[in-house]
Amino acid sequence: MSDKPEQQPAAHVDKAAETPVTVAKSEPTSAKPAAKSSGTGLSLLALLIALAGAGAGGWAAWQEFQRQQVQAVAAEPEPDPALIAAQQTLQNQQQALASLQSELQQAVTQMPSQAGLSEQQAALAAVQQAQQQFDQRLSSLLDRSRQDWRLAEGEHLVRLASLRLQSLRDSQGATALLLAADNILREQDDPAAYGAREQLAKSIEALRMLPAIDRTGLFLQLSALREQLFALKPLPSDYDADAEPPLLAANDSDPEWKQWLSKLSAYVRIDVAAEESIRPLLAGESLEQVQLALSLTLQQAQWSVFNGDPAVYKDALKQAGRIIERYFPLEHAEVRNVRQRLKELAAQPVDVTLPSVADTLTAYQLYLAQRERKDLLLKPAPAAQPVEPAVQGGE
Template identity: 45%
Template sequence: MTSPSQPDAEAKTITPAAPAKGRGLAGLALLVAIAALGAAGWSSWQLYQQQTQSARLLAQFNEAGAAAQQQLQASEQRVEQRLSGIPTAAAIATQRDLLVTLQGDQQRLAKTLSEVLGKSREDWRLAEAEHLMRLAMLRLTALQDVSSATALVQGADDILRAQEDPQAFAARGELIKVLEALRSLPQVDRSGLFLQLAALRAQVAELQMLAPEYILPPQAPSAVNASDSSRWDDLWAELSRYIRVDLHADQDVRPQLAGQSLAQVRLTLALALEQAQWGALNGQPEVYRQALASAREVLDRYFDRDNQAVMALQQRIGELSQQSVVTEPPKLDEALNALQAYLKQREAADLMPEASAPAVEEGGQ
């Protein structure tokens, strides 16, 4: 149940709301004023900063303009200096004429130098050809080395061919004759024969067991109470050291070789092969063939003919005895004389080039 005094209380509580609303509006206006004042201050500060930056930029622009002007002035001065150093048209024409004259002199000098060097190089090559011919003669006469002599003469012919001189036709003809004669000769390999005989000498040492040699079997120590049969066996073993009989009805009876005799036979065979080596290396066909014949005789007399190693050694010695150790090389004197005559003719032509030129002019007139 509501009391009569309740409306009055509500009226009392609602009445003070008007002053509170007025204070809120005043606060809001104050805030707006403060914000406006801050914005005005910020704007003033920004304007101040922009003015300061503009003044700074203006000062930098003025400095850059002054520096650019100084550089421009310095460039103008350098250009004026360069322009002042440029020669005049007359001076340029004079320098051009001097340059043309200098180039002509250089070309003539280079041509003269190339001619001189070319002649010197040709002379060196021709001297080399003569030296090759002398070496070929030495190889043929001293060692009879046909292959090396052929290569040396071919080198001399190549040098003459590179000259492309018609006057060298006769000399080249002689060289080609020598080349064909050398190519038709049989190839004599003296060093190869020497090495092959050395290999056969090494095989002689392996023939020591091919000759029959009696080797006693090892004997056991005799007992104290040896029987009569063992005594006869010992006696027979002792006699076997001095006497041995080996009879074959279908073969020749040959003496057995003991250690010292076998060593002497092997030494004789090795010396025969060594003598054959000397004959092959020095171009002595008689000594070569006679030494090989002696070696075959030693093999046939003292060693077993049916042994495979002895048969192979005899067959190899027979093949080597058919090899030639000397040839009849052609004479290189005519070819060398023709080459020397060509060199003298060429030297005489180089010494008198000016003497021949006036003669030609007088004949033309």
């Protein structure tokens, strides 16, 4: 590459040498200026040659440097993907650490001073104290509310006992209700409830001295007996027309009157050994009417059981017995058993003189009124709460 640039200056030298010769021929009178111009051109030519050589050498050096860089890049091994990922993770962690550090610094700068912390601690202590007082007050109110609800329940039980005695005349149910009300007063453990408990004890003992009357049992027994009455069979009234009596059997050869007597025997029965009291025979609608009458009398007896009316109760059972004696055969065992059962039920008591629990209810209500007045007198005044300003200042 260094040889070619050296040949080119030779051509320039020849051209420059030819130019002064031509000038010398055209202007023979001025020889000195031409010589001076020839020296300047040579120096410029030498400078250009030097610059061209330097440029050629730099270009060659730059090409060599590029070739070495390409060889070095080609010779380097490929980077490890795991190492690149680890470096990226490390960089991310460094960035997160720097962000956290900046946030911590910002939080430290925003922290309150020592005086602010003291105010917040004082406000927190005041709030905790107020919360404790509120919890205590709420607990006492809830406890008091439970007691009030229990006492109200006891009053309701006494009212139910009074209504049960008046409407259903159920002494056993009323006794159980009064015992439950007495247990509520016993749980209160209040000496002021002595008068109410005394009246409760009197009413309970008065009810316990009464004879036990199972009104529900009597009602159910009458219902079962009413179902049995529908199964009773009346006196026989239907006869099979096809089955002729042996004595009245007639043939075609018999006289006409005997044939008529045979047909009439299917509708008329002549009993020579009949009882003195002749009862009518029941069939069809007549039997249904008798059964309906018996059912109504027993239902009347059931109504009198719950109303405590012994007169109506006994009259209804006697009327049922008379209906059975009139329309049903007494020689049947089922009829005799039903009559005996009616007599046994008629002997059962359905009414007693029940005591009144009005005094007990009055004593209970008086105790509740005294307790309410006591609560109003002992109720404390609402306390001031200077907690909220302290909390606002701390915030």
